[in-house]
Amino acid sequence: MQIVIDRFEGDYAIVELPDRTMVDLHRRFLPESAKEGDVFDIQVLVADSKERKEEISKLMNEVWED
Amino acid sequence: MKKQQRFYYVYLLLIVLAGVVFYVSSPDHSVPVSEISGPKLSVHFLDVGQADCILITAPNGKTMMIDAGNNGDADVILDYLRSLDVDTIDVMVGTHPHEDHIGGMDAVIQAMNVDRIVMPKVSTNTKTFYDVLKAVRDKGLKVNTAKAGMSIPLDPDLQIQILSPKRERYESLNDYSVVIRLTYRQVSFMLMGDLETLGETELLESNDQLQADILKVGHHGSSSSTSARFLKAVAPQYGVISVGAGNRYGHPNPKVLERLEKVCQVLRTDRDGHIIIETDGENIAVRKMKE
Numbered sequence: 001m002q003i004v005i006d007r008f009e010g011d012y013a014i015v016e017l018p019d020r021t022m023v024d025l026h027r028r029f030l031p032e033s034a035k036e037g038d039v040f041d042i043q044v045l046v047a048d049s050k051e052r053k054e055e056i057s058k059l060m061n062e063v064w065e066d
Numbered sequence: 067m068k069k070q071q072r073f074y075y076v077y078l079l080l081i082v083l084a085g086v087v088f089y090v091s092s093p094d095h096s097v098p099v100s101e102i103s104g105p106k107l108s109v110h111f112l113d114v115g116q117a118d119c120i121l122i123t124a125p126n127g128k129t130m131m132i133d134a135g136n137n138g139d140a141d142v143i144l145d146y147l148r149s150l151d152v153d154t155i156d157v158m159v160g161t162h163p164h165e166d167h168i169g170g171m172d173a174v175i176q177a178m179n180v181d182r183i184v185m186p187k188v189s190t191n192t193k194t195f196y197d198v199l200k201a202v203r204d205k206g207l208k209v210n211t212a213k214a215g216m217s218i219p220l221d222p223d224l225q226i227q228i229l230s231p232k233r234e235r236y237e238s239l240n241d242y243s244v245v246i247r248l249t250y251r252q253v254s255f256m257l258m259g260d261l262e263t264l265g266e267t268e269l270l271e272s273n274d275q276l277q278a279d280i281l282k283v284g285h286h287g288s289s290s291s292t293s294a295r296f297l298k299a300v301a302p303q304y305g306v307i308s309v310g311a312g313n314r315y316g317h318p319n320p321k322v323l324e325r326l327e328k329v330c331q332v333l334r335t336d337r338d339g340h341i342i343i344e345t346d347g348e349n350i351a352v353r354k355m356k357e
Contacts (some may be wrong), residue, residue, distance in 0.1 A: 004192050006165045006240065009288075009315035014165070016192045020137045022165055024314055036239055037191040 001042045005034060015040075096303075097349040107224065107250040109280070109343045112146055113335040113355070114139040116310030116317070117166035117287065120257060121147070122248065124221035130157040131174065132246065132257055133167040137194060140173035146340070153179060157218055160185040161244040161259030165194045172201035180207060184218065186231050186242040187211040212244040216270075223347075225249040229274050230265050240285060241265055245276065251347025256300055258284035258291065266296040279350060280304045280343055283326065287318020294325060302330045304343070304352065313334040 003015045003023075012024040013034065030040075078242040105125035114135030116151040127196045129152055135143055136301075155178045160168045162184070174180070175198070183202060187209075189195070202209060218226040230245035243259030256278035261269075262285060269276060281302035284291030305326040309317050318334070327334050333341050337354030 006190070006192050006194070008316070009313075012314060016165060017192060018193065020165075020193050020197070022137060037189075039191060 003040050003042060004037045005030070005036055005040075007036055067210040072191055083331065097351050099344060099351040099353055101348055102344045102346050102351045104346055105223070106344050106346050107248075107253075109248070109255055110146070111282065111306050111308055111311075111333075111341040111343075112143060113339045113341075114170075114308070115336075116141055116313045116315075117169065118161070118259070118286075118308045119143055119170070120283075120308075121150075121152075122220075123150070123152075125223050125250070126221040128156045128220050129154060130159065130218070130220055130226070131155050132159045132244075133161055133259070134170035134174050136166050137169035140170040143170050143174060144177050146343055147174075147178065154181070155179070156181045157213070157220055158183045159218075159244055159246070160198070162186055162239045162242045163188065163190045163192075163195045163198070164239055164260065165192060167200050167259070169194060172197045174199040175205055176208070180205065183207055183209045184212045184216075184228075184244070185209050186213075186244060187234075188236075188239065190239060204285040218246075223250060228257045229269060229272075230259075230261060232265075232268050232272070236264075238262075242288070243284070245269070247275070250345055253280075253345040253347055253350060254278040255280045255282065255343075256302070257282040260291070261298075262288075262290040263293050264350065266293055270299060276300050278302055280306060281330070283307045283318070283322070284314075285317075286315075287322050287326075288315070289322060292322045292325065297325055297329065297338060303350070305330045305332045306343075307332065307334045307336075309334055309336050 006014050006016050011027055013030055015023050015025050067109040107125055108123045117136040118133040119135040120132040143241035158180050212228055214230055214232040216228040220226055227247045229247055231242045236242055240260040240262050241264055243261040245261055246257040248255040276299040278300050281300050283305050287307040307318050342353040344351045
């Protein structure tokens with residue numbers, strides 16, 4: 001899903017979703033260089049998600065008693 | 067004194083007291099709406115939440131709209147226009163292409179007869195803006211570039227001057243805001259869009275006449291706008307803030323509010339609802355729809 005920064009107000013960027021719904025996004029979600037009109041892609045990183053899951057499972061197995 | 071007579075005096079006193087209380091508690095010392103007679107200019111500041119939408123009805127019956135609320139505000143705006151039997155917007159102005167100013171513009175262009183569209187020539191990447199351009203194209207209309215020095219002919223008795231944008235390029239979209247000074251005989255309105263301090267400074271450095279009776283406060287009362295110097299130059303009797311209740315952005319800014327309250331009466335769409343200011347060119351009457 002692509003989102004577009006419409007404007008900044010205070011601590012928030014107001015972003016437009018593809019159906020023109022507007023959402024407040026805290027500035028901390030965005031790189032400091034982000035500016036009005038910038039388009040971002042929201043997508044699931046499948047490989048990264050899997051890698052994290054495996055890493056955490058491994059550590060769980062190490063620390064769990066039962 | 068007879069009992070009946072005593073009651074009579076008590077009643078009389080109560081009526082006089084009620085009159086005094088009514089007069090003193092009336093919200094401003096402008097004239098009541100009934101005293102505005104003959105050809106009048108009405109400026110409606112619509113309550114569209116955290117967004118701007120201003121409707122102007124000229125003494126000759128022509129209409130002009132400045133901004134059209136958020137994406138979700140089309141119904142509020144169109145219902146309001148229909149309640150006034152308005153089916154034509156002679157001039158549609160988009161102060162700058164942020165969604166809280168052009169959100170309902172595509173719907174207004176589609177639903178109304180629109181004669182002329184004026185916007186600063188600047189682009190943004192939202193679908194909101196794309197849809198406005200598409201609505202303009204589908205209606206077979208063209209956009210005129212808003213530039214300082216332009217005047218908009220709507221009614222021979224009105225002066226509608228564009229004071230900003232003064233440059234062709236700015237960093238941020240708010241700086242492109244179309245600023246309109248609207249004058250009917252002795253009464254002037256200064257309508258700021260989302261102009262910030264940069265643009266206010268440009269106005270102060272120009273030869274433009276800035277004094278106005280009514281100031282549509284820039285950028286929803288944000289700290290970015292309404293500098294002390296600028297407010298002093300405008301010296302309004304009324305300051306109108308278009309703002310949504312409980313917004314997260316700190317609008318209006320308490321310092322700006324304090325600055326305004328020292329010099330003028332503040333009207334706010336979040337508290338007052340739609341605000342209608344009417345004038346015969348001399349007297350000013352204010353109506354608040356939430357009162």
